[in-house]
Amino acid sequence: MEIVVGNMFKLDIWETLLSSMRIGEVAEFWCDTIHTGIYPLVAKSMRRIAEGKDPVDWHIHTCGMANMFAYNSLGYDDLDELMKEPKPLYFVLELMRVQQPSEYNRETWALSDEERLKVVPVLHGHGNKLYKQGQYQEATQKYKEAIICIKNVQTKEKAWEVPWMKLEKMGNALTLNYCQCLLRMEEYYEAIEHTSDIINQHPGDFKAHYLRGKAHAEVWNEAEARQDFSRVLDLDPGMKKAVKRELAVLNMRMEEKNQEDRNKYKGMF
Numbered sequence: 649m650e651i652v653v654g655n656m657f658k659l660d661i662w663e664t665l666l667s668s669m670r671i672g673e674v675a676e677f678w679c680d681t682i683h684t685g686i687y688p689l690v691a692k693s694m695r696r697i698a699e700g701k702d703p704v705d706w707h708i709h710t711c712g713m714a715n716m717f718a719y720n721s722l723g724y725d726d727l728d729e730l731m732k733e734p735k736p737l738y739f740v741l742e743l744m745r746v747q748q749p750s751e752y753n754r755e756t757w758a759l760s761d762e763e764r765l766k767v768v769p770v771l772h773g774h775g776n777k778l779y780k781q782g783q784y785q786e787a788t789q790k791y792k793e794a795i796i797c798i799k800n801v802q803t804k805e806k807a808w809e810v811p812w813m814k815l816e817k818m819g820n821a822l823t824l825n826y827c828q829c830l831l832r833m834e835e836y837y838e839a840i841e842h843t844s845d846i847i848n849q850h851p852g853d854f855k856a857h858y859l860r861g862k863a864h865a866e867v868w869n870e871a872e873a874r875q876d877f878s879r880v881l882d883l884d885p886g887m888k889k890a891v892k893r894e895l896a897v898l899n900m901r902m903e904e905k906n907q908e909d910r911n912k913y914k915g916m917f
Contacts, residue, residue, distance in 0.1 A: 649694065652754065659683075659690045662741070669743040677741065681734040688727040695724065756797050761804070764797035768818065771797070775825060784829040791826040795819055820846050820853065827859050831866070839863040854883035858890070865898045868905055873898055 653663050661683040669675055721728050756764060775790035798819040805812040823842055830839040843860035846853055861876030877891045877898075 649697075658686050662739070665739065665741055666743055669741065671743055671746060674740065674742045677739050678736060679739060680736050684737045685734045687734075687737060688722055688731040691727055692722045692724065756793055759797070761801045764801055768794045768797050768822075772822060772825075775822075779825070779829060784832045788826055788829045788833075791822050791829070795822045795826070798822070816849075820850065820856070824855050824859060827863075831859065831862060834866070836863040836866045840867075852883055854880045854887065857883065858887065858894075862894060865894065865901060868902065870898065870902055 651662060651666060653667065661679055665675075665677050722731060756767060759767065771790045771794035775787045775794065778784075778787035778790060798815050802812060802815040802819065805815065823846060827839045827842050830836070830842070840860055840863045843856045843863065846856040847860065850856070857876045857879045861873045861880065864870075864873035864876060874895070877895060880887050880891055
């Protein structure tokens, strides 16, 4: 793992310990409970990374301690026990390399809010380029990274006020791009989930209805697809040609499915 010294890593004692070490050194440190209280939260994120999961997906938009109380459990019995009764811990650390600020390409979590907002259009542009090249999985990563940057800044603004709404609009646009990738990757139910989240907050977003309608059509949710496409026309009559095309595809898919069902049950009765 990487630690950016001075960037307020949750377990700040590790910064102190590592700063005392030489490159290539392996050292064991004993730390009293005053320094280890937050370790279970850090350990949970590290375990999620090792399991190939997002280290922050389990968080809600509160501080680490509030997250623990909100969920009652960290999901690991040993960490739950350590959270209830903090104990002194031994840490074995190895300092593998040190980079100067000018040499280090920081990840988005290590950026300031101003830096995050500057990098969003760059990530957006990279995502669009990858999408046009047919690299949908790679594009989703760029869009997701940009969305996380926006959400991190947005949580510090008051909901529904102008700065918050500006960030909301940016985040929704990126989320819809992300959903377009999901459609290409045939991840239809996830696309339905994300577009529904947008529609629940912003029922007038015709692009969200359009993409959700396409996703519903792909999984034979005929009524839901027709309802979404109808809503698109109500919100933006200029989408008539695109909706007509999608309805033709839906009609064809439903006819194919109905014929398949008739053939399947033909000899059963």
